[in-house]
Amino acid sequence: MIVWNRHHILKSSVAVLTALTLGACGTVQTTQGGVVGVDRKQMMVVSPEQIEQASQQAYAKTTAEARGRGALNSNAAQVARVKKIANLLIAQTATFRPDARNWQWEVSVISAPDVNAWVMPGGKMAIYTGLIEKLQLTDDELAAVIGHEMAHALREHARERASEQAVAGLGISVLAAAAGIGDAGQKGMEFAYQGLLGLPNSRRHETEADRIGVEIAARAGYNPQAAVSLWQKMGQQGGGGPPKFLSTHPPREDRLSDLTVYAQRVMPLYQQAKGK
Incomplete structure (x- = not known):
């Protein structure tokens, strides 16, 4: 007779969790790399249909x-x-995803003071007037915003985050029960997940969206350097922001530096588009 003590249960639970995770996960290449070279493969356990329906x-x-x-x-x-x-901008999304031509794109402008914009999976987007008016955006800067948000949709970042949370939730529940650490311990594991994996992934998503966004804008004939002035305005609007290790977005200095490099990289695309 085998006595299943806590150590055995924990090892068994980890093995089961690993098997379930590996069995459910699929590695996908959501976009082509483009000139900016965003070609990271992503692990997904949530179907695109689920995300698009939601x-x-x-x-x-x-x-x-x-x-x-x-x-x-x-x-x-x-x-x-x-x-x-x-x-x-939509006309240039096929550079990264040929299937984006078939998305049911829809654009809405919402009159509200929010400094906000988003593009949902599948191409539904909203731009808030507060963003345009409070930041006094030029067309190039507005293109930088929309291009950035489009990039999130093209890369299926929402689906990737949902997949990560699904796997993490399963893992935390199984391991907390196996270790007998109770609610307080489970909360601690959740915070650890956010700090070590969740938030850094969000920062990675933002960087990918920044890089793809400047290329989409440049190909559409909008100055990619406007992304730098956009985030300078954002910084003035939002203050200093949270510390780097607690933020889901890259620190302003890091972001501006990266955008400067990648805006310069896609400048020939902008010059070519303007020369047409």
Whole structure:
């Protein structure tokens, strides 16, 4: 007779968790590398259909609420400006994902003071007037914002984060139960996950979106150097920001340095687009 003590249970649970994780995970290449060379493979356990369905529901809810208060696409001139820029950028997404041509792209402008913009998986996007007005964005800077958000969608960062959380949640539950560490210990493991894996991955996503975003903008004929002035304005708007080790975004100095390098790298694409 074998007595399954805590040590044996823990080892067994880790083995089972590993088998489940490896069996469920799939390595995918969501985008082509482009000139900026973003070619990291990603591990996914959540299906693209699940993420896109959730995104469509969230988009429908957000736009319905905005429509209800008269804040959806209420300024015709502003909407025309945003859609013109977005459509030029959309035309360049095939450089990274040929299938993006078939996405059901949709652009909404929401009248609200939020300094915010997003593009959901599948191409549904919203730009908030607070972003445009408070930062007094030029067309090039607005292209930098939209290109960055498009890059998140092209790279399926939301799906990757959901996959990481799904695997981490399973692992934390199994290991906490096996080790008998209780709720407090489980919370500690969750915080450890966020600090050691979760937040650094978010910073990596932001860097990837920055690099792809400047290339999309450059190919569409927008000055990629505007990404630098954009984030300078963002820094002035948001203050100093949280410490680097607690932030889901790269520190401003690191971000500006990286954007300067990659904006210069794609400058020939911008010059070629402007020369057409």
